[in-house]
Amino acid sequence: MQKIDWDNLGFDVRETRSMYKANCRIGEEWKLGGLIPYGTIELSPAAGVLNYGQGCFEGTKAYRTIKNQVVLFRPEMNAKRMAMSTRRLCIPEMNKEFFLQAVEETLIDNIDYVPPYGKGSLYIRPIVWGTSTALGVKPVEEYTFMVFVSPVGPYFKGGVKPLRLTVSNDYHRAAPKGIGNAKAIGNYSASLYPLTEAKNRDFDEVIFLNAKDEKFVEEVGSANLFVLTGNTIKTPKLDGSILPGITRDSVITLAKDTIGLEVLETNVTLTELYDADEVFCTGTAVVVTPVGSITGLDGKHKIADGKMGQLTSKLRQLLTGIQRGDVSDEFGWLYPIKE
Numbered sequence: 279m280q281k282i283d284w285d286n287l288g289f290d291v292r293e294t295r296s297m298y299k300a301n302c303r304i305g306e307e308w309k310l311g312g313l314i315p316y317g318t319i320e321l322s323p324a325a326g327v328l329n330y331g332q333g334c335f336e337g338t339k340a341y342r343t344i345k346n347q348v349v350l351f352r353p354e355m356n357a358k359r360m361a362m363s364t365r366r367l368c369i370p371e372m373n374k375e376f377f378l379q380a381v382e383e384t385l386i387d388n389i390d391y392v393p394p395y396g397k398g399s400l401y402i403r404p405i406v407w408g409t410s411t412a413l414g415v416k417p418v419e420e421y422t423f424m425v426f427v428s429p430v431g432p433y434f435k436g437g438v439k440p441l442r443l444t445v446s447n448d449y450h451r452a453a454p455k456g457i458g459n460a461k462a463i464g465n466y467s468a469s470l471y472p473l474t475e476a477k478n479r480d481f482d483e484v485i486f487l488n489a490k491d492e493k494f495v496e497e498v499g500s501a502n503l504f505v506l507t508g509n510t511i512k513t514p515k516l517d518g519s520i521l522p523g524i525t526r527d528s529v530i531t532l533a534k535d536t537i538g539l540e541v542l543e544t545n546v547t548l549t550e551l552y553d554a555d556e557v558f559c560t561g562t563a564v565v566v567t568p569v570g571s572i573t574g575l576d577g578k579h580k581i582a583d584g585k586m587g588q589l590t591s592k593l594r595q596l597l598t599g600i601q602r603g604d605v606s607d608e609f610g611w612l613y614p615i616k617e
């Protein structure tokens with residue numbers, strides 16, 4: 279185990295021992311690459327990714343369970359999403375076996391960076407981009423896939439507090455029929471300006487509306503949204519411009535099958551959020567985090583009084599409980615790593 283101040287981990291990049299690297303040319307299959315020492319890489323200034331944003335990534339976490347075993351959480355879902363994102367960005371499609379083998383190899387070599395039980399997790403970032411050059415707009419010939427890891431604590435500073443969100447009225451995150459449902463790097467660059475403006479106004483994150491008519495909420499810049507009214511949970515339906523979150527999928531299953539609530543994947547309006555009993559967001563980084571207030575054009579709407587709602591708290595406990603091995607893994611979501 280590394281000597282790290284595990285109690286004070288934030289959500290930052292920390293250097294670890296090694297990272298994974300593989301290359302592939304258009305028309306070829308991804309073949310196994312290998313580990314290299316963690317460090318910087320060289321790229322041509324004309325690289326496809328630097329000029330035309332041809333890149334996509336994934337995010338998953340490794341946890342240490344109460345029995346001191348290291349596990350991944352549903353990494354096959356990340357593999358599936360990576361296959362979809364690569365296809366959409368004209369990057370050679372990555373298959374599941376290749377993706378999982380690379381993630382596992384990187385994790386095993388850096389296993390001493392996985393925080394102790396209950397002290398955080400090892401964030402794993404698989405990322406792929408167009409490496410060779412392009413001057414005219416086109417998919418480039420050669421691609422690089424890397425996996426790096428970093429031990430992390432909570433995504434938001436100060437732990438789990440209800441978030442102060444603001445509605446983005448001047449900017450959209452993703453267009454209909456665009457790349458919103460892929461984990462494309464360009465989606466994140468589109469969200470940076472509204473996020474920075476929001477942070478300058480003391481908000482934690484931004485809620486994006488659907489670009490077509492701004493009638494419905496889509497998601498937060500780095501997480502999916504849920505709303506509880508009575509015994510019904512709603513979450514925006516996956517209509518092509520929302521990222522299909524793995525935590526979203528897991529929370530839907532837990533709410534339906536474990537807790538017995540009705541869950542609707544449908545259109546969700548801002549008014550429904552304002553009038554809700556509980557609003558929360560979900561993601562690998564944010565886990566399940568309550569929303570405390572939402573500020574729109576008509577002012578601030580308070581949703582929670584400084585503490586987590588009952589359902590939000592229950593779902594967070596169930597999910598983190600499964601990930602840490604405290605709650606039985608009845609859906610077979612854990613992927614144990616042989617050290």
Ligand SMILES: Cc1ncc(COP(=O)(O)O)c(C=O)c1O
Pocket residue numbers: 337497498499500501502521522523524525526560561562563
């Ligand atoms: C835009 C966006 N929406 C939703 C999510 C949640 O996805 P997941 O639960 O797979 O982490 C993420 C990633 O964390 C994201 O970047």
